[in-house]
Amino acid sequence: MTSVAQPPPSQLEPADLTAIQVPVSDPRVRPLLRELGEEYSTRYGKDAHAELARYPDEEFTTPHGGVLLLLLEHGEPVAGGAFRRYDENTAELKRIWTHSAHRRRGFARRVVAELEREASARGYRRIYLTTGPRQPEARGLYLASGYTPLFDTEADPETIGPLPFEKHLAARHENHDTDHDDLASLKVVPTRxxxxxxxxxxxxxxxxxxxxxxxxxxxWQWSVFGEYVLSETIVTAVGVTLQLTAYSMLLGFALGTVLAFMRLSASPVLRTVAWTYVWIFRSIPMIVQLVFWFNLGALYRELGIGIPFGPVFWSVSSNDLIGTIGAALIGLTLHQAAYCAEIVRGGVLSVDRGQLEAAAALGIPRLRQIRRIVLPQAMRAILPTAGSEIISLLKGTSVVYVMAIGELFYQVKVIYGRNGMVIPLLMVATAWYVFLTSVLSAVQYYVERHFARGSERAVPPTPLQRTRRFAARLRAAAAQRRRPAAPLGGGHE
Missing domain, CATH: 1.20.5 (Single alpha-helices involved in coiled-coils or other helix-helix interfaces)
Known part of the structure; x- marks a missing residue:
């Protein structure tokens, strides 16, 4: 589309520019449309040029309420644009472009002004248009030309898609100059x-x-905070917290995935067992489960391998087999698996059933269907909730302090139990939890961004890219305020 960075005043005389109406079939139009299509493909992908073929050529002709204009400089086309009938009172601007060799000279604004004038002459009272999220120069053109954005200008354009604008045209009167003077004398009051x-x-x-x-x-005793936040005891406790989180996460999601596909199974036995597991382990608080597994030895003194309801070939003491850390991992894993099962099941159900039917018709094995078709698409629905669940698990590991495991919160509790400095030691734990959850949130963002590549035309921008775009908008706004206003007509800007 058009580059609309504000140009220096053109040195052309008004007579050097001529706006003419032409049909789409005019040979002077095709080279410019071809260049516009190439620019669409560069910015949006190789198939984006198909947008130019979206509407029939006759919609841009007078009998159908449309028009196509060319702006000529010494008889050579340098810019152009068109509008089509959108409804009884609205014209829709399309195909606004400037030849790449003639940009930054204000031609795009001249084309828009000519199209507005022609639309008003034909009885239209409103102009509507959309532009792409990767065309900031086009967006700037329409804002500078008085168009009202019909979207949140503070939002990331990539999350909106096509950006709609509108502009209401003044009704035509015989005494146009007088009306123009009256409008110019009105005071513009910004919304407060x-x-x-x-x-x-x-x-x-x-x-x-x-x-x-x-x-x-x-x-707050920040000196005490600084003394303990990176102490060996606290750093070692953070390591234990991370180990508990990592092992419980991996085992919980592995077991949860199995349970999810059991719930989706055609077998009523598997469905019932999986549903019962999820129901029970989501109903019991985590701290109760942890204490129960910690006291498993009181219920089963020995665990063995043998024939069901028959002789036992090998056995071992429960307390020797399952220590304190083992009991914590079992409790965290089983509790986490119940929630992970529902997360994975919801992600699988979000995949269109027709894709599995098509894969089955092609003879693709069931396991390959799940691995190559279902799971890659389900990940887009699984990741947001799974990321939140992992962060919740990281914080939930603090519950194992009841088992006297030396994780972060337990060690903090032991230290302030000795020296009585409760507040600064709690801030030590808070700082570490905030830091760890922030790292996990950043990892989650980039993993979601990776899996979004298959569903969106453009991946969401990174925080650094957002910052750069925001800074660029601030610079552009500052440059616009410093630049004096220029008239639209007469071939000058």
Whole structure:
């Protein structure tokens, strides 16, 4: 599309530019449309040029309420654009472009102004258009030309898709100059969002008060915090927390995946067993399960291998086989598997059933269907909830303090039980949990971004890319404010 970075005033005289109406079949139109299609393909992919064939050529002719304009410089086409009938009162702008050799000269704004003038002459009272999320110059053109965005301008354009704009045209009067002067004399009053400002001010005041308390309140004892936050005891405890999280996550998702496919099985026995497991382990609090597995030796003094209801060939003491860490891992894993089963089952059900039927018709084995077709697509639905579940598991490992395992919260509790410095030691635990969950959240974001490549035309931007785009918008806005306003007509900008 058009590049609309604000150009320096053109040195052309008004007579050098001519706007003419032509049919789409005009030989001067095809080279420009071909260049526009190539630019679409560069920005949106090789099939994006098909957008130009979306509407029949006759929709851009006078009998059908449309028009196609060419802007000529010394008889050579340098820019163009069109509109089609959108409804009785609305024209839709399409195919606004400028030849790549003639950009940054204000031709795009001239084309838009000519199309608005022609649409008004034909009785249209409103202009509607959409532009792509990867065309910031086109977006800037329409904002600078007085168009109203019909989307959240603060949102990431990639998450919106086509960006809609509209502009209401003034009714035509015989005394046009007088009306123009009257409109120019009107004072433009920006919308004032008093409630939003008051809410933002209240939030800022509360934030400043909280930060001030963190710095000035001596009870926080930041010197004690600094002494213990990276101490050997605390770092070792963090390692235990991470081990519990990693092992429980891997085993829980492995068992949960099996349970999910059992619930989706055609066997009523497998479905019933899986449903019962999920029901029981989601109903019992984690701390109860952990204490139960910790005392398993009281229920079964020995565990053995043999024939069911027959002789035992080999046995071992329960307390020797399942230690404190083992009991914690069993409790965390079984509890986690119940939730993971539902997460995986929901992801599998989100895949279109027709794809499995097509794969079966092609003779693809069932296991390969699951591995190559179902799971890659189900991951897009599984990952957001699974990421939150893993973060919840990381924090949930603090419950194993009841089993006297030296994880993070237990060690913090032991230390402040000795020295009485409760608040700074709790802040040590808080800082580590915030840091670890932030790392997991960042990993989750990039994994989701990886699996989104198959479902979206463009992957979501990274935080660094968002920051760069925001900075670029600020620079563009600052440059726009410093630049004097320029008239639309007469071939100059």
């Amino acid at each position: 969002h008093y409630a939003r400002w008051a809410a933002a001010l209240a939030v800022l005041v509360l934030t400043v008060q909280f930060l001030h308390g963190l710095v000035t309140n001596p009870v």
